[in-house]
Structure formats: structure tokens, C-alpha cells
Amino acid sequence: MKIFSAEQIRAWDAFTIKEEPITGIDLMERAAGACSDWIRKNIATSRKIMVLCGPGNNGGDGLAIARLLHKAKFKVSVYLVESTNSSEAFGVNLRRLKTLKVDVVTLHVAADFPTVSKNTVLIDALFGTGVNRPLKNLAAQLIHFINKQNATVISIDMPSGLPADNCVDDGAIVKATHTLSFETYKLTFLLPQNAVYTGSIHLLSIGLSKKYYENTSAAFIKTDEQLVSRIYKPRNQFAHKYTFGHALLYAGSKNMMGAAVLCSKACIRSGAGLVTIHVEPDCEAIIHISLPEAITSSEKDASKTWIKKSAIAIGPGLEKSDGNTQLLNKLLGEWQGPLVVDATALSLLNPLLTKLPLRKTTDLIITPHTGEFEQLFGKTVSDLERLQLAIQKAHSLGCYIILKGHYTFIACPEEPHNFNTTGNAGMATAGTGDTLTGIICGLLSQGYAARDAAILGVYLHGLAGDIAADKISQEALIASDLIDNIGAAFLEISKKKHQ
Incomplete structure (x- = not known):
């Protein structure tokens, strides 16, 4: 609309x-x-x-x-x-x-x-x-x-x-x-x-x-069922797991492995063919127990880890360390595929912002909430000023900025910019941002363009939250409930496409 x-x-x-x-x-x-x-x-x-x-x-x-x-x-x-x-x-x-x-x-x-x-x-x-x-x-x-x-x-x-x-x-x-x-x-x-x-x-x-x-x-569009139906791509029945890409997630640390689990589950549920989670060696068992469908890696040579990967996400549950700052710097400078930057990685991004417009493609997505956005780009005095600043930065940096909120706003390098229509107040709880990062990375790994992955990912995330809230209430909703209802959200989108 x-x-x-x-x-x-x-x-x-x-x-x-x-x-x-x-x-x-x-x-x-x-x-x-x-x-x-x-x-x-x-x-x-x-x-x-x-x-x-x-x-x-x-x-x-x-x-x-x-x-x-x-x-x-x-x-x-x-x-x-x-x-x-x-x-x-x-x-x-x-x-x-x-x-x-x-x-x-x-x-x-x-x-x-x-x-x-x-x-x-x-x-x-x-x-x-x-x-x-x-x-x-x-x-x-x-x-x-x-x-x-x-x-x-x-x-x-x-x-x-x-x-x-x-x-x-x-x-x-x-x-x-x-x-x-x-x-x-x-x-x-x-x-x-x-x-x-x-x-x-x-x-x-x-x-x-x-x-x-x-x-x-x-200049602005409100995401609706018609737009999502145009973006959504039904599966080819002759496809195999490599058709849907291999996502790599840099997520989790000793005290925050839950974020890695949530992000990984959401990535797999969003349709990625394979998902690898890069974690410290002593954290790998948590992934294997929680998510047997996933692969783990503790390879220290990032370039080797990137081989045959379709999309990368970095940030959920990571430690704020020099090593991870160096990793993000290397990703921004050398990885030319789709990239999602969230959570801890956003707090490491500020001194590296000059790297963004040097990337050859505009398939970088960052996913800040209001506080993270202002830490990156400065304080704003109103919602409109924040949107205008997001638009300016998306254009100058050549990236997509998902400004999370009730009507999550997607600022794009070029018009139009999108307001999302799904989601509810029950999603204002720990871990829902990690699930969004996983969903978007999963869509990117399947070949969705960055704009489409951002729009569909945010819509799908919110729709899963709405379905979950209808079942158990907004008050009782937790991030895992979103993941459990991604399938129902896909079914609803698929039905609308074929009506």
C-alpha cells in the first residue's frame, strides 16, 4: 500500500x-x-x-x-x-x-x-x-x-x-x-x-x-499481503538442500548461547538448506543438543569458513571483543555476499562505517532497535527525524536499515521505504531480534534480494508473532514461540499467493 x-x-x-x-x-x-x-x-x-x-x-x-x-x-x-x-x-x-x-x-x-x-x-x-x-x-x-x-x-x-x-x-x-x-x-x-x-x-x-x-x-510503502505475495517464491519440487543455500552465523558466546540457538533455529525454519554456526569449541555441544539439524564450526581462518556460504549474519550473543571487531572488519572488507549485522556486531560497527559504501553490492542489512540506531548515528528529537536520518544513512552507506519497532521501518538505499504491518507488543521480549536476524539470513541464503529478504523477513517474523499471540496471548509470548509459528506464517503467505 x-x-x-x-x-x-x-x-x-x-x-x-x-x-x-x-x-x-x-x-x-x-x-x-x-x-x-x-x-x-x-x-x-x-x-x-x-x-x-x-x-x-x-x-x-x-x-x-x-x-x-x-x-x-x-x-x-x-x-x-x-x-x-x-x-x-x-x-x-x-x-x-x-x-x-x-x-x-x-x-x-x-x-x-x-x-x-x-x-x-x-x-x-x-x-x-x-x-x-x-x-x-x-x-x-x-x-x-x-x-x-x-x-x-x-x-x-x-x-x-x-x-x-x-x-x-x-x-x-x-x-x-x-x-x-x-x-x-x-x-x-x-x-x-x-x-x-x-x-x-x-x-x-x-x-x-x-x-x-x-x-x-x-516515498513510503506499507507492506501488505499483495506485496508479500509478489516477493514470496514457492519451492521448486525438484530442488535439493543446496538449492536453498548455506547460511553462516557468527553467534553466541559462553554466557549467551541462547541467542545463537534462537538465531540458528529461525534461520533453518526460514528455509535455508544448510546452516553453520561459528562458535567457540567449548560451546559446540549446546548447538548439537539444541539443534541437530545445524552444523558447527570453530575454524579460526574466516576465509575458509566462508567457502561455499550463501549469506552470513553476525552479532546475536557475541562477546564484545577485539577479535570480533577484527572479524567484522574483515567481513566488511572482504566478504562480498549478503550480510546481516545485528546485536553485538552493531556496537562494534561505528568505527567501521566508512567500510560500508566501499562494498561492491548493496546487500548489507543492519537491524538496530532505537537505542542501537542512536548509538550508531546520533540522537534524534522525533520519530520523523529518526526516519529521515535512517533514509539518509541507508542511501549514503549503501545498505538496508531495519529500524525495529511497532511499525518496523525499512530504510532502503533507494525509494520506496517500507513500514511493516505485522507484529504485536508481545514480541517486546528477549530473543525476538535474534530470530529476525536468523529469518533474514535464511532468506538471503535462498537467493532473495536484500530488499525482498528484509521486507519478507520482517513481515514473516511479525506474522509468526501474531499467530503465536492468538494462541497463547501477547503476555505469555517468548521468542521460541515465534520460531514455532514460522511454518504457520509461511502457510498463510502461500495461501494468499495462490488465491
């Missing part, structure tokens, strides 16, 4: 109006119809509806929704923010509403704000994607009033005061219970700082032009 900017969304509306053709007011009616249909399905007619409208097109949406809900037997009242400059569509819908027996009140000062009972539903139709600066005066006062109420709040298109392409720390912004938006996500919906404002997001189709969508490029 493409994620368009506010400017692109306005152009999409305009293109649809011209191409279909349809009048702007009729397109607004279509949007209002989609919103009122959702409200009728999810809100009881016994509940009181208060629609709060600004003077622009978002307010016009609200007026049309009020009219449709009134006709659907809801008890509706409408409150308008006083303005001397309203949009044409607002005026049309206000005139239409006034032909019905609906209470319409203009708010001049804060003393005019209505009394809100706990059974009331507030529909926020104050301001949409056109907001690009903090709201002030009466509008800001009204938003603070909304946020103090013990009521369900439904924002139309956007929570009022929230910019479509940015994140904010404070100010006058509606804290919605539900946001009813149209066609595709806005960037702002995917930034963690904004989650407090958006509530549950529901995308409604209003028939915007498919031609515009298909022919317009976007």
Missing part, C-alpha cells in the same frame, strides 16, 4: 474529479456516505451524536455526515466554529442540512461549548490534512475541551490538529478513539509519537482513481 503525502492526496482528489468525472461535492458525499455507514454499523442509534465542524472541507464532510446520520434516525446536533471564511463545499452542505430538523449551533467563545454526557459520540470534523501549523484561539480551546470529555471521539480523515506528514509532541490535537480515513494510510499514522492521537484507524474506500494510485510513486 502506497503512503501518499498530503499534497499527493489533494492531487488524487483533483485527478478523480477530473478523470471520472465527478463533482467535488459529490465526491464529498461519497466520503460522508462511507463514514456514516461505518458509524451506523458500529454505534447504536440510542447514542447521542455531536458533530463538531470547522469551516473547511473537513467541516463539509461533517455536515454531510450529520445529515446522513439524522436520516438514519440518530439524534444529531451540530456545532460550528465561528469563521468568516468557509469553503464552498461547507456552504453547500450547511444549506442542505438546514432543510432538516437538526440543531445547528455556532460557537463564538468557549462559554458556548456544549454539555457532553458520557453516552455521547463526538464526531471531530474540524480540520483535515490541510493543517500545517499549530491551531490557536477558539479552535485550540475546542480541541482541549474535546480531549477532556469522557466520550467516544470519531475523527474524520485526521484527528484535528495532527499534520499528515509529521509528528508532534504536544499542542491542540484531538485524541480520537477512532479515525476514519480514506483509501490509504498517512505517514503520520505510522509514527509512534502520534499513536496517542489516532486511536484505532479504519480505512474506508471512496472510489478514488485507481489510475492515479498506480501511476504515482510514493
Whole structure:
């Protein structure tokens, strides 16, 4: 799913109006119809509806929704923010509403704000994607009033005061219970700082032009089933284990062999034909007992270990040592195949960053969480600034940066960049990052391109977590549960591909 900017969304509306053709007011009616249909399905007619409208097109949406809900037997009242400059569509819908027996009140000062009972539903139709600066005066006062109420709040298109392409720390912004938006996500919906404002997001189709969508490029994409189905490659039934590559993992140490076990199991479960784990000699038995399908190596000559390997991952459970720093330096300088750098190896990477753009290929993937990212590239003041820095570094260093989080972000050397859609809070537990590294390395070893391995790997990892959480709860979920459900995740992806 493409994620368009506010400017692109306005152009999409305009293109649809011209191409279909349809009048702007009729397109607004279509949007209002989609919103009122959702409200009728999810809100009881016994509940009181208060629609709060600004003077622009978002307010016009609200007026049309009020009219449709009134006709659907809801008890509706409408409150308008006083303005001397309203949009044409607002005026049309206000005139239409006034032909019905609906209470319409203009708010001049804060003393005019209505009394809100706990059974009331507030529909926020104050301001949409056109907001690009903090709201002030009466509008800001009204938003603070909304946020103090013990009521369900439904924002139309956007929570009022929230910019479509940015994140904010404070100010006058509606804290919605539900946001009813149209066609595709806005960037702002995917930034963690904004989650407090958006509530549950529901995308409604209003028939915007498919031609515009298909022919317009976007800087960001939200990974969905369609994209994953295109990436996923079913197995050739005449294949053998060498068809699916040989992954090499530098993982584990005396006190952290669990990370090596998790990473290795995930790598095998992701489909790698063979997996070798390089560990110290006295740690090999742990691998043999835990994972009889794996191979171990304690070869000290790295170049020999790399022979006939398809992809390498380094980091999970490693000690922070001079020897491992030298190993990472050698990998970055001499190994020209696919490489995943995670965990301890990320803490060793900073002085070696100049090596990255010298690599002949862009099949290097690094997988930091927020803390590791900032240790590598510096502090950031907002989620958006962190994304922008990740994009800049992915481009300048020629690598893929998987910035782990709720909507894990994949910054690529070239656009588009991806937000992942799978996963849950139960995955915020030790070892899940090690499983992700194993999955991605396993996909790389099978011949997936770095971009595809990153996108599919993160999606598969999150989907396995979702399947596990459905079975045992988010609270009880541990990293091993992800590995146990990788197969179920593959089955779900495979079924979608063949539908």
C-alpha cells in the first residue's frame, strides 16, 4: 500500500474529479456516505451524536455526515466554529442540512461549548490534512475541551490538529478513539509519537482513481499481503538442500548461547538448506543438543569458513571483543555476499562505517532497535527525524536499515521505504531480534534480494508473532514461540499467493 503525502492526496482528489468525472461535492458525499455507514454499523442509534465542524472541507464532510446520520434516525446536533471564511463545499452542505430538523449551533467563545454526557459520540470534523501549523484561539480551546470529555471521539480523515506528514509532541490535537480515513494510510499514522492521537484507524474506500494510485510513486510503502505475495517464491519440487543455500552465523558466546540457538533455529525454519554456526569449541555441544539439524564450526581462518556460504549474519550473543571487531572488519572488507549485522556486531560497527559504501553490492542489512540506531548515528528529537536520518544513512552507506519497532521501518538505499504491518507488543521480549536476524539470513541464503529478504523477513517474523499471540496471548509470548509459528506464517503467505 502506497503512503501518499498530503499534497499527493489533494492531487488524487483533483485527478478523480477530473478523470471520472465527478463533482467535488459529490465526491464529498461519497466520503460522508462511507463514514456514516461505518458509524451506523458500529454505534447504536440510542447514542447521542455531536458533530463538531470547522469551516473547511473537513467541516463539509461533517455536515454531510450529520445529515446522513439524522436520516438514519440518530439524534444529531451540530456545532460550528465561528469563521468568516468557509469553503464552498461547507456552504453547500450547511444549506442542505438546514432543510432538516437538526440543531445547528455556532460557537463564538468557549462559554458556548456544549454539555457532553458520557453516552455521547463526538464526531471531530474540524480540520483535515490541510493543517500545517499549530491551531490557536477558539479552535485550540475546542480541541482541549474535546480531549477532556469522557466520550467516544470519531475523527474524520485526521484527528484535528495532527499534520499528515509529521509528528508532534504536544499542542491542540484531538485524541480520537477512532479515525476514519480514506483509501490509504498517512505517514503520520505510522509514527509512534502520534499513536496517542489516532486511536484505532479504519480505512474506508471512496472510489478514488485507481489510475492515479498506480501511476504515482510514493516515498513510503506499507507492506501488505499483495506485496508479500509478489516477493514470496514457492519451492521448486525438484530442488535439493543446496538449492536453498548455506547460511553462516557468527553467534553466541559462553554466557549467551541462547541467542545463537534462537538465531540458528529461525534461520533453518526460514528455509535455508544448510546452516553453520561459528562458535567457540567449548560451546559446540549446546548447538548439537539444541539443534541437530545445524552444523558447527570453530575454524579460526574466516576465509575458509566462508567457502561455499550463501549469506552470513553476525552479532546475536557475541562477546564484545577485539577479535570480533577484527572479524567484522574483515567481513566488511572482504566478504562480498549478503550480510546481516545485528546485536553485538552493531556496537562494534561505528568505527567501521566508512567500510560500508566501499562494498561492491548493496546487500548489507543492519537491524538496530532505537537505542542501537542512536548509538550508531546520533540522537534524534522525533520519530520523523529518526526516519529521515535512517533514509539518509541507508542511501549514503549503501545498505538496508531495519529500524525495529511497532511499525518496523525499512530504510532502503533507494525509494520506496517500507513500514511493516505485522507484529504485536508481545514480541517486546528477549530473543525476538535474534530470530529476525536468523529469518533474514535464511532468506538471503535462498537467493532473495536484500530488499525482498528484509521486507519478507520482517513481515514473516511479525506474522509468526501474531499467530503465536492468538494462541497463547501477547503476555505469555517468548521468542521460541515465534520460531514455532514460522511454518504457520509461511502457510498463510502461500495461501494468499495462490488465491
